Amino acid sequence: MTYGVLASGGPNCHLFSGCGFPAPGAEIFQFDAILSFSIGSLQFNISKVTFLLFLAVVLILGFFGYAFRKPKLVPRGAQSVGEMGYLFIRDGIVRETIGKGGDKFIPFLFTFFFMVWILNFWGIVPGAQIPVTSIFAIPVAFAVIVYLLWVPLGMIKQGPIGFFKNIMFPPGVPKAMYVLLTPIELISNLLVRPFTHAVRLFANMFAGHLLLATFSVAAFYLLSFSVIGLLGSAASFGLSILLTGFEAFIQGLQAYIFTLLAAVYIGSALHAEH
């Protein structure tokens, strides 16, 4: 309801009122600290984003704790919904990419999917209206966790030398090509991979949120007693509603992609032939 309005032109800034369009920018991703404390030399700032992050933690643990508290053989209510989530991760992601041997990674990937999804989902929840994953540190933290799992896992499963050998010398390629391929593979797998893993999620949520904010601000800004203003305002409002629906889809999709990629990385660590 107040996308960027507070941060921009103020309550009386409308078209033809001598006020330029207060386009929302990076400032809508900045939140003041509600609470600050220090551990050692490190200062922790608890802001709206941090609060939403821990609210998500509570919601996820609360829902699945409740849904799976006493699972019945014949599921009903929350258990049915929770099971759908579990089976989606198990059959749709883990067994598709890793195979049945990947079942022990289900809790890990399950956590990722629902964390990312709920954190994305805050973007369209009235009152929250900020996807926590559009704060770069959060996707980075998640991508680092995935990276710190699959790299050591690959070294254990394939041996440290085998791990690097399999990354640098992909099979089925003419020997001369390795001159070109080996540096690319090394950089793309070990350096670019975690970066794109984090940025893909971040940039999608960031751009989506900015888009929503822009149209919401425009709807407010264009609201003036003129034909062009009313039409433009109505169109912007309609678009912001449409985009909210679109965002809902993107949020689920990005959570799926993030989890799927994590599963693919784990799979590549388990099975050398890739």
Added chain:
Amino acid sequence: MNVLTAVLAAGEAGEEMPSVLAVPVDEFIIGLIAFLIVFGGLAKFALPKIKETLDERANLIEGGLERASIAEAEAAEVLVQYKTQLAGAREEASGIRTQAQADRTAIIEEARSEARTAAASVTSAAEASMAAERAQAVSALTKQVGELAITLADKIVGETLADDARVRATVDAFIADLEGAR
């Protein structure tokens, strides 16, 4: 990506604004902690239970399928047994029928032969009595005819031939002649 670069540029333009690509250590650590809490809670408490339940359900369904296949095999066996018994019963029935047919023929044959024997004995008895009556009649007639003939001859010849041996022989010869002619 255009939006991103634009925003980055905007972020650089405003002196105070930290870049959106900045990763403050506190946010990073809070992100890690949040993940670990959820992961720990789910992996330790919620997910093992549901995994167990799903496995149990899968086992139950598989067990059910196994039981069904056993029951099916049993049913097939019973069917085979039933069919065998049915075939046996049919065979038996046809044997009984054949036997009955044979018995019937035999009984009829027996009755027929009995009847024939009875008829034959009745016939022979009748024949015997007829023969006896006939013999009696013949001897009576022979005697009467002889006497009549003698009486007649007496009357014609005028003399008594009654106790004459010659006469008697003549009458016998005549009757024997008659019998021979017959």
